[in-house]
Amino acid sequence: MPVTEIKLRFVKAFIVENNKGETILVDAGTPGSGKKLREVLEQRGVLNRLRAVVFTHSHGDHIGGAPELGLKVPLLIHEDGEKFLREGRWRKPVIHSRLYRVGFSLLSLFMKDDGRPLQSVEKLKEGEIIEGVNVIYTPGHTSDSVTLHLPHENVVIVGDTLQGTGSGLRLPVIYEDKDQLLESVRRIASLNPQFVYVSHGTSGKPRWPDEIK
Numbered sequence: 001m002p003v004t005e006i007k008l009r010f011v012k013a014f015i016v017e018n019n020k021g022e023t024i025l026v027d028a029g030t031p032g033s034g035k036k037l038r039e040v041l042e043q044r045g046v047l048n049r050l051r052a053v054v055f056t057h058s059h060g061d062h063i064g065g066a067p068e069l070g071l072k073v074p075l076l077i078h079e080d081g082e083k084f085l086r087e088g089r090w091r092k093p094v095i096h097s098r099l100y101r102v103g104f105s106l107l108s109l110f111m112k113d114d115g116r117p118l119q120s121v122e123k124l125k126e127g128e129i130i131e132g133v134n135v136i137y138t139p140g141h142t143s144d145s146v147t148l149h150l151p152h153e154n155v156v157i158v159g160d161t162l163q164g165t166g167s168g169l170r171l172p173v174i175y176e177d178k179d180q181l182l183e184s185v186r187r188i189a190s191l192n193p194q195f196v197y198v199s200h201g202t203s204g205k206p207r208w209p210d211e212i213k
């Protein structure tokens with residue numbers, strides 16, 4: 001089940017194809033990214049084999065491009081994020097760094113939720129299997145964060161639950177609940193994945209943050 005990273009502005013999206021050719025898109029980037037993603041899906045010839053879009057959580061850099069996708073497949077998000085996606089709003093990030101707060105307020109000048117409501121939004125549940133991909137509920141960064149586990153390859157797509165640096169994985173400075181975040185990262189680590197795909201920074205073989213040890 002190959003995973004393809006698609007680099008967008010500030011963030012990545014992912015295409016997962018199972019061995020039957022069925023495909024899911026993971027996340028939709030910031031506003032403006034949806035069109036590009038649709039083009040990528042078309043170029044790869046997987047648009048008509050796309051079964052669902054799965055969102056790792058409801059921050060604007062992950063669901064912002066969703067209205068532009070114009071896809072007729074289910075849009076799947078954890079129940080805590082459902083209302084945001086459905087109503088075309090974004091979850092406000094809880095930022096634990098003054099520098100990031102300044103950066104985010106600057107970014108917010110250019111990037112706003114425009115309240116475009118979406119149809120075909122469905123709830124994603126812990127333990128659900130979407131075209132061979134396992135959904136694991138990993139709250140902490142947000143209360144609606146999920147991790148996707150591909151059991152055969154034993155790789156995970158963690159969204160923003162972890163960030164990638166050249167020297168390993170680190171915890172995000174944006175989180176709603178630190179204890180939950182640590183618990184979720186421990187749970188991901190307990191799967192012993194061979195590879196960790198992150199939405200921000202460098203994906204790679206995991207080197208876990210010291211905080212979870």
Ligand SMILES: [Zn+2]
Nearest residue numbers: 057059141160
């Ligand atoms: Zn986020």
Ligand SMILES: [Zn+2]
Nearest residue numbers: 011061160199
């Ligand atoms: Zn993000």
